Amino acid sequence: MSDTRSEKAGPVGAVLKVRKRDGREVDMDRSRIASAIEKAFHAELNLADGQPLGAEIDQDILAIIEQVYASASSKASKGCLSVEQIQDVVEIGLMRREHFHVARRYILYRTEHARLRAVRHVDADLDELAVENREATPRMRLQIEPGVYVAFSEARLQSFLDSIPESRLPGIETEEVIAEVIRGSFDGMTPGDIARALVLSARSRIERSLDYDRFAAALQLAIVYRQTLDVTQSDEHFETTYRDRFEHYVIEGVRCGRLSEQLRSFDLERIAAALLPERDKLFRYLGVQTIYDRYLLHVEGRRIETPQYFWMRVAMGLALREEEDQRTARAIEFYQLLSSFRFTSATPTLFNSGTRHPQLSSCYLTTVQDDLAHIFKSIGDNAMLSKWAGGLGNDWTSVRATGSLIKGTNGTSQGVIPFLKIVNDAAVAVNQGGKRKGAVCAYMEPWHLDFEEFLDLRKNTGDDRRRTHDMHTAAWIPDLFMQRLRDGGMWTMFSPDEASDLHDAYGQRFRERYEYYEELAAAGKMKQHRQLPAIELWRKLLTRTFETGHPWVTFKDPSNIRSPQDHAGVVHSSNLCTEILLNTSADETAVCNLGSVNLAAHVVDGRLDHALLQATISTAMRMLDNVIDINYYPTPEARNANQRHRPVGLGMMGYQDALHQLGIAVASDEAVEFADRSMEAISYFALLASTELAAERGHYESYRGSKWDRGLLPIDTIELLQQQRGDTIDVDRSETMDWQLVRDAVAAHGMRNSNCLAIAPTATISTIIGVTQSIEPTYKLLYAKSNLSGEFTQINEPLVNVLREHGLWDAQMLDDLKYHDGSLADIQRVPEPIRRLFATAFEIEPQWLIEAASRRQKWIDQGQSLNLYLAKPSGKAIDSMYKLAWQRGLKTTYYLRSLAATQVEKSTVDVNRHGIQPRWMKSASESSEIRIDRGPQPVPSACSIEDPDCEACQ
Structure with a gap:
């Protein structure tokens, strides 16, 4: 050449x-x-x-x-x-x-020469410092590669921080950060060690000023950019490099087996041009840290994705379902939605979209048959489903009870409990691909003869061979039990092998068959049965829920009677987080594909912007529907169910943030009304979007005979529940939108998806985009959040802004918040309207949350993950709370949360300056026993759930 x-x-x-x-x-x-x-x-x-x-x-x-x-x-x-x-x-x-x-x-070769240039620059800096008679901290050296050392330069570190725009925010003191890094330094530190030390120093100061949140985020982004782009954001060609390197990232990701070869079919030049590097600035620190630790793809520990590459990779993966000539345009459309934080797909989709194993679904529900082979097949299925980041709900009601006859051996069964122990251990062993904790929830109906032992599974005492300390449990309660409880009646328990049809029965049919079996038992024609007052079983259930957080209380009849798919099977359980309600059977493992709208991003100029919300939901529903066709299915039963019914679960997050923007207190009639109207709008646009997809792609396979096909929308099914139950469902049924338009669209085109709506916990994805999770009230205004990324101080930014406006945000206020465990309730210098607006979860009565949930439920075809909070739990309070949830027609509830024994760190607080006892101390000392209608029932003063985030959820 x-x-x-x-x-x-x-x-x-x-x-x-x-x-x-x-x-x-x-x-x-x-x-x-x-x-x-x-x-x-x-x-x-x-x-x-x-x-x-x-x-x-x-x-x-x-x-x-x-x-x-x-x-x-x-x-x-x-x-x-x-x-x-x-x-x-x-x-x-x-x-x-x-x-x-x-x-x-x-x-x-490029990297090596970049390092050599860096060494030369350091040497030049040291020469300049020597001329100016300044010292360069000779006591410490940096190891820039194995065996290669350069002297540490404080001036160079200061220069680096000065290059970050966030370092000039008013609350930032870079000299303090550098001083702390130097104090903790040691000879031989690597540049990576210095970068991490800077981040840790900045994040430890977040409670002092929220400017440090932005600063820490920028420092963490600098680590990402150095690994992925080998440039800093101060580089004049940063944005050009950001886009130019995208094709390199795709090729490298494919070569290393991290990305699907199909991503190369996109117009990568056009894709790269659509990237918006400035949107990295939307992340708060905890969001950047979370995606860095668990979401950004890496090769041998080096991240190959920037945040915008991450969003684009997810978008491209979801666009693979589109026609080839539309893929690039759709990917850019999806990217614009994701990167703007208006909507976020659930964690499995974020983990796996665009990869070689696109397991994108969030939830799997199974029914375990009364057959040894099927029991162990189900346990094996759990492992495969969990491996690819799925949360599991297992229905165990069909399996025969302890003491039942085993015909093949003429022996007696040990019942359900020993199998659940195996399920528990399998969930621990298969921890969702090493990315987060594996999680499964077992469901059982209260007429099962093993139900009392089922209630004890999470206890810390008793035979450990019959305990499941890592598995969740939930009670699947029929209306008849709640009515017997209300009327002071008796309750009879059976073995499923003698009353097998109760498993599939609900409503009036369940009542008829249950009373028939009671008659047989009374006549001595049932081999196994036991009768006790309904209130005795209820008391034990609530006591265990208070002690351990389990079982969760969910309701069988409203879940089935209001199901759109009542023609195609039975809902036997919910999922891990109690929001998914889909049919299951031996040949169908129910699958749901989740994503959540950021409600706060749709409050514009003091109102919910319907046009923006519709645009978001139209694209979001298309993304969710695409998941079904792209998805990797770990079992044939999962593929069978998802392809036939095509369910999705559009939910929401940032609800509490939206209330703050509107100036509405969560414990108010205005908040209940907003819950109603916001969910109505989400439901309206979601159902309309599904009909539009049906017009384009065809309705789902099992559509004929469904409630949709029969002209019934979710709002119409409240009346069906009331008829079956024989009791009034006291819920406001008003409408404010033109629902005839939706009815006409369903009649004309059908539905693309059997189910469209479900409100999931969004524990992690809400952290990524920096909003309050799901429909949750504010947990605390200041608290330490622990998850798989570490421990992080969280302070409520809207509160800080409001207090600043009133001249109340200062060091003393921070001290007061620490002493009062993240609550304003006893800080009297804060005006009462502000205290009410920022009331935390344990300061509001749970009926406000239940009322808001009941107004949402009328628009939702599935369920909602509804946590309930009690600062001073008592049997009476817990009893009335769950009865109200049932009376209002709720399908499910989630955790019962009481105040934890550990609180905000107070080592820097002068407790003697505060003359009153904080509420958390009062509640801990005053709730030493629980009473349920009659007689005392001693339990510990606080449950073990200390943080509102469930790492097994989204």
């Missing part, structure tokens, strides 16, 4: 330049580019200098050089490329021609 080396010009008449790192512009030299590529080939192939590479490689090198000149000749480059831009073109050219090992050699 000697002729190549002798030429300095490109195409005829072109005058092309190279911009050197020192700013000089020189003529582009083909021979230097060719020489660098040839050296990479010789090094990789272990050839001597000058040894021929072969005609095919020579042609590839010539083609790559022509691509460099074409890039330089483009309008965007204006005849001049930087050295880094030329190297990017060469890297991508090598990868496109599948010279992956040579490309790696070329990348390592």
Whole structure:
């Protein structure tokens, strides 16, 4: 290739330049580019200098050089490329021609020389400091690579921080941060150690000023950029590099087995141009840290994704369902929605979209048959479903009770409990691909003869072989039990092998069959049964719920009577987080695909912006529907159910943030009304979007005979529940939108999805985008959040802003908040309207949450993860709370949360300055026993749930 080396010009008449790192512009030299590529080939192939590479490689090198000149000749480059831009073109050219090992050699060469330049810069800094008689902290050295050390320079560290715009926020003291890093330093620290030390120092100061939240986020982003782009945000070519490196990321991800080969089918140039690097600034610190730890793809520990690459990867993965000529446009549409934080897909989708194993679904529900082979098949299915980040709900009501006859061996059964112990241990062993805790919830109906032992599964005492300390449990309660409880009646328990049809029965049919079996038992025609007062079983259930947080209280009849799919099966349980309500059977594992609208992002100018909400939901529903066709299904039963019924679960998060923006206290009639109207709008636009998808793609397979097909919307099914129950469902049924339009659309096109709506906990995705989770009230205004990424101080930003407006935010207020455990209730210098607006979860009566939930439930075809809070639990309070939930027609509830024994760290608080006992101390001392209607029932003073976030959820 000697002729190549002798030429300095490109195409005829072109005058092309190279911009050197020192700013000089020189003529582009083909021979230097060719020489660098040839050296990479010789090094990789272990050839001597000058040894021929072969005609095919020579042609590839010539083609790559022509691509460099074409890039330089483009309008965007204006005849001049930087050295880094030329190297990017060469890297991508090598990868496109599948010279992956040579490309790696070329990348390592670039990295090595970048480090050498860094060393030279450090030496230059030290020389300048010596001239100015300033010291460069000679006691410490940085190890920039194994065995290579340079002197640590405080001035260089200060220069780096000064290059970050967030360092100039008014609350930031960079000198303090640097001083803390130096105090904790040691000889031989790496640049990575310094970067992490900076982040830790900044995040420890978040409670002092929220400016440190932005600053810590920027520092963490700097770590991401160094790993992925090898530049800092202060680089003048940062945004160009951000976009130019995207194709490199895709090629590298495919080569390393992290990304699907199908991502290369997109117009990557157009995709890269659509990236918005400035949206990285939308993340708060905890969001950046969370995606860095668990969501950004990595190769051997090095992150290969920036936050915007992450969003685009998810968007591209979800667009693979689209027609080929529309994929790129749809991917950009999905990306715009995700990266703006208006909607976020659930964690499994974020983990796996665009990868080689696109298991994108969130929840799986199974029914375990009364058969040994099927029991162990179900346990194996749990493991496979959990491996790919699915949360599990298992219905165990069909399995025969302890003491039942085993016909094949003529022995007696040990019942359900020993199998649940195995399920528990399997969930621990298979921890969702090493990314988060595996989690499963077992459901059982209270007529099962093993139900009392089921209630004891989470106890810390008793035979540990019959305890499941890591598995969740839930009671699947029929209306008849609640009515017997209300009327002071008796309750009879059976073994499923003698009363098998109770499992599939609900409503009036359940009552008829249950009373029939009671008659048989009374006549001595049932081998196994037991009768006790309904209130005795209820008392034990509530006591266990208070003690351990389990079982969760869920309701069988409203879940089935109001199900759109009552023609195609039975809902036997909910899922891990109690919001999914889908049919299950031996050949169908119910699957649900989740995502949540950020409600706070749709409050504009003091109102809920319906036009913006509709645009968001229309795109979101398309994304959720695409999941069904793209999804990797770990079991054939999961594929069968999802393809037939196509259920999705659109939910919400940021509800409490929206209330703050509107100036509405959560414990108010206005909040209940907003819950109603906001859910009505979400439901309206979601159902309409599903009909539009049906018009384009066809209705789901089992649509005929469904409630949709029969002209029944969720709002219409309240009346059906009231008829079946024989009791009034006291819920406001008003409408404010034109629902006839939706009814007409369903009649004309059908529905693309059997189920459309479910409010999940959003514990992690709400953290990523920095809003309150799901429909939750504010947990505390200041608290330490612990999850798999570590422990983080969280302070309520809207509160800080309001207190600043009133001149009340100062060091004393922070001290007061710590002492009062993140509550304003006893801080009298804060005006009462502000205290009411920012009342925390344990300061409001649970009926406000139940009333709001009941108004949402009328619009939802599935359920909602509804946590209930009691600062001073008593049997009477817990009893009335769950009875109210049932009376209002709720389908499910989730955790019962009482105040925890551990509170906000108070080591920096002068407790003697505060003259009153904080409420958390009063509640701990005053709730030493629980009473349920009659007689005392001693239990511990606080349940073990200390934080409102469930890492097994979203």
